[in-house]
Structure formats: structure tokens, C-alpha cells
Amino acid sequence: MNWPLLCRLLGLLAMLVGGSMTLSLPWAFPFAGQVEHVETRGAIGLVSSIALSLLTGGGLWWYGRNAGKDTILRKEALAVVGLGWILAGVLGALPLYLSGSYRKYYPDAPELNVRVTVADALFESVSGFSTTGASVLDELEDPRAVPRCVMFWRSFTHWLGGMGIIVLFVAILGQLGAGGKALMRREVPGPISEAVRPRVQEHALTMWLIYVTLSAIAALVYSLEGMSLYDALCHSFGTLATGGFSTYNDSVGHFGPLIQWTVILFMFLAGVNFSLYYLVLRGTPRLGEGKVWGRLKLVFGDPEFRVYVAILLIATGLLFTYLLTRRQYDSVVEEFRHAAFMSVAITTTTGFGTEDYTQWGESAKGLIFLLMFCGGCSGSTAGGIKVIRFMLLAKVVRLEVEKAFRPNVVRPMKLFGLPVDRDLRHDVVVYFALVLTLFVGGWYALCLLEPGDQWAAHDDVPGAQAEKLIDCASAVASCLNNIGPGLGKLGPAENYSDFAAGSKLLLTVLMLLGRLELFAILVLFAPRFWRVN
Template sequence: MVLNWNVVARTLGGLLLFLSVALLMPALVGGLYNEPAAWSFLVSAAIAVTIGGVSWYTLGTPGREDVGAREGFAIVALSWIVLSLIGALPFVLGGVLDSYTNAFFETMSGFTTTGATIFGGSGTPSIESMPNAFLFWRSLAHWLGGMGIIVLTLAILPILGVGGMQLFKAEVPGPSADKLTPRVRETARRLWLIYVGITVVEILALLPAMSLFDAVNHAFATMATGGFSTENGSVGQYDSAYIDGVITLFMFLAGMNFALHFRMLRGKAITVFKDEELHVYAGITLAATTLIAMATWSPTAGWFAADAIGTVYSTLGEAIRYASFQSVAIITTTGFGTADYEIWPSLAVGTIFLLFFIGGMAGSTGGGVKVVRHVLLVKNSLKEVKQLVHPQAILPIRLNNSVVPKDVMGNVLSFIVLYLGLLFAGTLVMAALGLDLMSAFGAALSCIGNIGPAFGTMGPTENYAHVPALGKWVLSFLMVAGRLEIYTILILFAPTFWRR
């Protein structure tokens, strides 16, 4: 057989055992708040431990030769689907949602750190009316999915240390997986230590302005670049410049390559500040913030539109506050909101629209195309122009003073094509299901980029409750495809994947 299904099923069983433990945490939160629906998490945990235990303990221990690239891709791709299928059960069992489709969509949105929600719509409860156990489960799903359940499991389950690099490559975002140490399990452990450490610091920073419960939920969503909030009005409902500033900073940090955080902690700050991708990431964020602030500050708004159509701010401080928050929220694909960007002046809306195509840095928890791919795409285009002038010249593409291999460039170009192809296909499907073109395109773009809010009827003050059931399954597929960088999902549909 080409694919060792015993290995795949046993590993998925191990992940379900881990999920059963994770499900106990919202059950504990529900118990602390005396919420009757907390029992639904205990039942879901029992289902997960039963299925996982049977798979884990009856299929035998694989050897090194049994875990190859095919098994790695299959495990990673199927894990997000299986975990979302089980993770959706509490919403239905607890009576919070009466549709399993809605529950699956919300859970997949959580694990993939998309942040698109069906709550607050017609026929679904508002976020504020939900039991705390379910609010915490949404945020916890974000946090676990942010760094990746597979990466976490590599750190705590020795069995996945066998053939673990295949899983790590399939899971970690970016054109290539940047190992911090020679041992993949040690790499995963250090990534999670950094992730947990920054999360704790953010929680402490938010405590002066939030309750502990809200601080934990927003820190989980921030570090995962997810965007689920405990308020229907998202972060904007707090109307606090301090909260906006703290979350803006930590969203920016979450959108950075975690290898850079590791180098910083090792005292190698010089190499961090010399990183080309970081320069571009910071530059795009600064440029977008500047453009939006100028377009929404009343004294300068008229420079770009004589009638200054759209919401504008009277003070420069306000304009910078909202511009910086929304710029960082969109480029990092976090999706938190403090303003309705759809009613901003056209220049500001256009800038936000362009940020939807950028994404965070490779190796971050952010989604989207990733900054490094844009850098390499521009460099390749400039190289082609120079090649026309000097056809015999050898013009290698360099990143951080290192030559980029041709196979990496090929991967980048293919990714862009596949990304746009899925985006347009998703748009057509959503339009066929009855959404207007802007809403269809916005929903597809937001979900494949793991952003959350979109445009049209899925804007920053709207939700996805009105999307037809089939559309929610399609968007869920786009979420997981975007989260796993497309190849990991699409490879399962390639006939050659199943052949010898």
C-alpha cells in the first residue's frame, strides 16, 4: 500500500485523546460559572476519548519506516477536519446551536484561526448571551490552532517524534519550515514556550482594562491571529485606547515569524532587525496606517476626496488609533474590529482591501499569502525585466543575502496561482448560492486568507449566519485549505498521491 492507514488512524486517535483533554477546560470554566450546558463538553470529551482510545491502543506502534511524507500530509489534512467534527459537538449538545453545519463552521473557523462567526445573526444567539464555557472554547480553539495542534503534539507525544519532520513541514506556514533546532520535537517545544510566554504577557497587559476572563479570551485570539471576541462589537465595544494599543502591539508580534522571536530571546537582535521580510512587513503596516489615517483625519481627508465621503475623525490621534489597529488586524489576518471600515472614505477602504491579499510573515500564526511570497514575487518580476535587457546574465534571486533555490521560487509562483484559483472558484460557488458578487468575493477571500470579516453582507459589523448551508461547508474547506497553505489539502486530490 502507498499510504499506511494504520499510522494515519492511530495518530488521529492520539490527537483525539489530546482534544478530549482540551474539552475539559471549557467544562471547568462552565463549572466555575455554574453553567448547566457545561455537561456538553464532558460528553464530547467522552466521545473523543472513546474514538481516540480505540484508534490509539488497537492499531499498534508504527516504526520509523512507516511514517513518510504521504502519511504526514494525510495526518495534518485530516486532523483539522476530524478535530472540527468532534469539536463542534458541544454547540449542538448544549443547545447553543440547532444546526450541526453552523457548529462545524464555527469550530473550523476557530481551529483555522479565521474568526468568521455565525453568532449574532438571525436565528443565532448574540455573542454576549452565550455561556462563558462556549466563549472560552471558541478562543481556546483559536489558540490551539494558531501554533498548530500537530506542532503541539510533536512537543508532547514522543510517538510523533518518529517521522515528525513530515508533519512539521506540512503544518508550519510559509514557503519552507524554519527549524530552530536540529530535533523537530525540541523545535516544537521551543515554539510553544515562546507562544505561551507572549500570551501570558498579553494577558497581564490587558488586566488593567479587562476582566481576567476577557483578557484570557482576547489574548488567545490575538496570539493565534484569530479574532473571536467575547463582545458582539469586538474590541471596539470596549472603546478603550489602551486596549486598542496593547492588542495592536501583540497582533503585530503574532504576525512575525516566530523564529525571529527565538533569535531575539537568544540575544541575536541584530539578525532580527536585518531580516528583509520583517522590513517589508513593518513597511507595509506603516504605509497602510499612514494612508488610512490621512484618509480618515478630517483636515487631510479632503486631499483625496473633495466631499470626504465616509466616516472621518476630528483628531489625528483618533485617526492613527483606528488606522493602526485595523491595518494590523487585517494584514496579520486577526480580524478584530474597532471600526466599520466599509464606511470609511474610499482610499481607506481600498487600502484595507489590498491588505486582504498580504498576510503575516512566514512562520507566524497569521494566514494569507504571506509577506515573503510577495517579496519573492516582486524580486522575480524585477529579475525577468533585467533578464530582457541582459539575456546572458546570471541573475539569482536573493533573500537575506542567500540565494533562493529555483524549487522554492517555483513553489511560490504555483502557490499564488492555486490561491487565486481557489479564490475565484469559491467566489463563483458563493455567487451561485445567491450571494451578491461583492459578498461572494469577500467571503471567499476572507476565508481562504483566514481573516474573518470581509465585505458586503459579511462586513466587519456583520456575520456569516445568513450564508446557505452548502456555502458554509465550502467556506470551511477554504478555511482549512488556506490554513494549511493549500498544498497540504490539494495534494489529497492528486491521483499521484495514491499511486506507488
């Protein structure tokens, strides 16, 4: 391991995170409905966090200042991505902790107020950067609980983590050369080679340009539809990053139907492979095809995109049927809107909410739980397992079933018209096995760590312990797949506030594992990884 090079890159990342915090400072100035002394406290917390981030980054950079021309190899790339996200999570937690924010706030009973702890701040920060959207804050709308500028930083961590802080890092530092490619492969992992392979810096800049453009359009449309500038920015960060942090306890349910339909559209767009946008912008239609038709064929000709759309349509149809059968809402249009919103929100791992789906019945909750393991397209900002891996797994299973009764048949596997080698098949199967192992292991560990305070009042109720097991399972699935809300006491109307500190740290690790698709974090626990040669 080249420690000077690693420290130099981590130092630059730390300074990038610290510099990003300055964009939240303007919101510390008093606006209508804000409490001046609370915003002053928030500004002090932000300035202190910026200073600590810059000092940390400067110290690391100074230690590795002579390693600027060293080549970034695979080990260094993995270490930068894994440790970089951990470092970003720690630094991102500073504003919430140093501002003296409250996790629970009771204006009429100050003795019951609960300040944000280290575990709370780290959980919230990693949830933001990993675009999970799980929260421990009970009062999002009370300006006395969390300063407005800190709330803005909380949402901005979504936006930084959506396309990836490492991708931004590569886009800015084009001199990384071949090392930039290694960093990109770990930061935006995918089970297949991308159809477009421009130069690494050009690719990173293009992806960020598309990301920034879609975010700006979303913020503009939200503003035109009635959101304040502050709410429009915060919700555009959460939408395009498929994060889910909102500025209201009711999430997107705070707004009207028009805004909810708009959020559905942008969540859908965020779950699409961003390379398709690149193809549409740079692709040339075939001779004899119109520009619009030719570019539409580029999109709808992508097998993963078609499966992604099919999953959303099927999920929406099933949820709509459940709601229609139960007559959950006053009109068919309202039932369809809520069904479509939750299908897109959960599948794309955004986690926004309009209604408490835990009241929709067992069949609907079961489907939502299954959707937590899906995810959007590869190369999107969505978390989860990704559609492409399910497609590959289906092909692997089908091939192995055929081999059971035709052992001598050699049939090549293809995807997107390209051959899929044995190594890729192996990687897909291993990935699914690891996800299953982490889910089961994390669920059991969470049950052991959680003292059961959330369920203590219901111990004498039949099924209370079963409820705890289900809620813990949904918490692990939600954090591992970067969803946000879970089932039961972790539904859209609740949060992770009452979990024990150890449970929050476990879920924080699971969020990082899910965001970086396991291996960039798992390698950090391998002793041989840290050897010099």
C-alpha cells in the first residue's frame, strides 16, 4: 500500500467535503420563521466543521505531498473509495453534532429534549452521503431543533453522494490518468462494461453535467409548482440522488398532487442508467431515421431499461389493485397516484413518502419489502442490487438448469449482444450470496443489539416479538439497499431515532456496504490488503 499517495488523495477529498459545506452557510442568515440564535449556533457549527475538514485534509495532503506523480493501482483505488466514503461520513457528521442539534425536541418539556449524539450524527451523515435517507431526527419542521443551514447541509450530502464524491473528484483532478479509471470503476460499479468508453475525465464531467442539469430542472419545476427555493433545492437533491431526505415530517405528502407527480417523474429519471443520457446526447441515429425516433430507439432498445420499466409497471399495477380492493382512498386517481409514487420511490431506492404504506395491508407491505431488494439501473444514482444483476442471474440459472439435463451442451451467454464470460457469471452469483449473507447476519446481529425498548410497551400483546423480528429485518434490508424507510415502527411515519447506539452503528456500516456494492468496504477488513507489496 502506497500510504503517502493514499493520504494525499484522502486529504484532497477531505478539503473537497469541507469546501462543499460553505454552500450551506448562506442559509444561516435569518429568514422568516427562523430563530436567530439557533441559526447562529448552526453557523458556528458549520464554520467549525469547515475548519476541521480543511485542517484534516491539509494535514493528510502535506504528509503525501511528494506522491503526486505516483500511479494509482487497484489497491490504492479501493482504499481511496472505501476510506474516502468513511472519511466523508465522519466529516459530514460534524455540522449536525457541533451545532448542538436535537434529535428529539419538546418545547413544553425541555427536560425531555435529546441532543444529537456522535452515533446519531454519524448515522445521519452516512445516510445522506450513501443516499439512504434513513433519519434519526424527529422534528424536521421546528427551527429550534435543527438549524436551517444544517438541514440544508443534510440534504446537500445526498446530492454529493448521488453521483458520487469520487466521480466529482475524478472530474476535477483529470491528471489522475489511469488511476482515475480505477477510481471510477469502484465508485460507479457495474456488472458489465459500459457501451460508451470516453476518456475518464470526459466521462466523469459528462455524468456530472447531466446530473447538475437534471437537478437544476427539478428545482426549477418544483419552484414553479409552489415550493419555496429552499424546499425546491432540498427536494431536488433528494430526488435526483434517489436519497429521500425531506424538510417536512410528512415528506412529499406535505405537498399537493401536482408536485407528487413531478417527483415521480424525476425519481424515474434518476433510476435510469446515466450512460443512456450520454448516448442520447452524443448518439447519431441510423440513416433514414429521424433524430427523435433514432434517439428513442437508443433508450427503448436497452434491455435493462425495458425490464426497469416493466418492474415499475407491474409493481404499480399490483399496489393499485391492493388499494382499489381495500378502497383505501376516496378516488381511483388518488389510489393510483399513491401506488405509482411508492412503487417508483422504493424501486429507485429514493424513499420519499406520500402516505404511510404500513396501513395498506400485508400483501402491499410484502411487495414493498421485495421491491427493497431491486434497485434501479446500473450506472444510475439508485441503490439496491440493480436490475442488470437480476437479468444476469436469470440467465445463469436458466443455463445451469439446461446443463442439468444436457451436460454436454456448450451455450454462450450473451447480454446486450455481447458475450458474458465465466468470471462475470461468478461475480454475479457471489454478489447475490454476499447480499443474502449480510442481510441474514445483519438481521440477527440487530436483533441481538436491540434491547427491545421500541417494543417494550407491547410485550404482552401476541405477536409483539414477531413484530420486532420483522421490523429489524426491514431495517437491515432498507439500510443495506439504501432505501430509507422500512416496515412497522420504521415506516414513513417513523424513523430510526429509538434504536440503540450499537444498532445505529451497525446500520451505518450496512449503508456504506450497500452504497459501494460491498467489496470496496469488505476489502478494508482483509489484513493482506494493507501490506506494502
